[in-house]
Amino acid sequence: MRRLIKIPLISELPLAINLRMDFGDKSKVMEVLNRAFAGSVVDKRIAAAAIREFEGILEDLYTRPPQWEMVTMKREEVDKMREIIKYQDKKIKDITERVNRMSHGDQPEHPLPTDKDREDTNRRLYLADSFRDIYDKEWRAALRELTSIYRWRPQEAVYALMRVIRNACDLCINIAEDQLDKLLLGMEEAMVDPINGGNGGKMKNLFKDHMNVYSDGMKIAEKYAVQYRNDRAEIAVPAVLELFMESKLKMIIDPVKLKRDLKAYITKVVELVWLMTSLHPPMRLYWQLQTERVNTDFFDFYDRKGDFVNQTVWPAVFMHNTGKMIYKGQTVAM
Known part of the structure; x- marks a missing residue:
């Protein structure tokens, strides 16, 4: 053609x-x-x-x-x-x-309905824009702080800032899955046992006897639970950020030594990663691992060009796991 x-x-x-x-x-x-x-x-x-x-x-x-x-x-x-x-x-x-x-093939053959939903698409594009702004502002400020005040080498600083994103993704994906399960189970328990729903451990036996009811009900519950979480995801940001500081930050830097610009960067990253992850289906942040061949369709070079990845500086952003790319990432080549 x-x-x-x-x-x-x-x-x-x-x-x-x-x-x-x-x-x-x-x-x-x-x-x-x-x-x-x-x-x-x-x-x-x-x-x-x-x-x-x-x-x-x-x-x-x-x-x-x-x-x-x-x-x-x-x-x-x-x-x-x-x-x-x-x-x-x-x-x-x-x-x-x-x-x-x-036409490189980064779009799905059968796009998910969210690709055609204008309101949902606009939300995803807005979050992608906000995430890109972090790279232009908070990321650069945090990099200067790490190299000038902490006296880290630039390569170490870049690696640490990317680790914040990767750890935030791991945490937010787990929280989002558990949260949706709790929402679904809570809705279904309240319907199956409106008097004692969620209390006394009686639900397991009821579900064993009525698995077909449970299965059908979960499908209906999921539709409303997903919409509810999309509308209310922002209120969970403080709790997600607190958990990140307690469980993930110490693997990157001593929380006691945390200064203003790095803290501002972590706060913005965790917030945006959570909002992108809590969508259904979640948006996708994609990074390459060291020694992989550089995918120039998804990444620009941060400083020098090369064939293989030394480290990812900033992830590429996709509409969702099988959706089109919104923004390219940055990578340091070997």
Whole structure:
């Protein structure tokens, strides 16, 4: 299947010119120019062929006197046309790269319903934007603090900041799974035993006798539990942050030595990771492990280029586990 590209109007180009050339009715150049003036879609192959044809004509103009019955152009107009061709060629390459990235296979063959739900999608994009802002602000401030006040080497500091994200993901995934189980079980217990639901340990025997009721009820309960948690996830942030400080932080740094910028970074990371994880299905943060081949579809290089990962600096963000990528991550190459 041919890929189509949009040729911008001549008025949109940086150096618009007026030219009169008798290329002939079947000329590729004339075909592209006619469509460009109309703002139409042009096949990439035709556009590339037209560019090559026009470059050949321009080369003739520089090597032999122009035939005035064929062309009426000044030398400076030829130079301007070269600039337009360069501009157009770059635009074609940029569009082609974007199309290739979109069709690389990072979207699911059968997208989950959340991909089509505008409200849910907007929420995910908002959280992804907020998470990216952490990298631009709190991450950089925490990195400066670790290297200047703590006297850590830059590589150690980058590694520690990424460990905060990885540990936050592990913690939040476990909490989110347990929380949803508790919500579902609580709703179902209250329905099966409205008098003593959740008390006295009587539910196990009831569920053994009525497993079909329990199973069907859980499916209904899940729908409402998921929506309830999506709407109320923010209120759990303080408890999740407290648990992170108590159980995860000591593996990264001594909590007693925690200073302002690093604390602000940890607080923002845990909050956003929790909000992304508590969605259903959860958003995905993806990082590569050391010695893996760098996936340039999902990561940009933090400083130097290379074939293999030294360490992930910032994770790539996906709509969900089988959804499209929202933002690329950063990686340090070997």
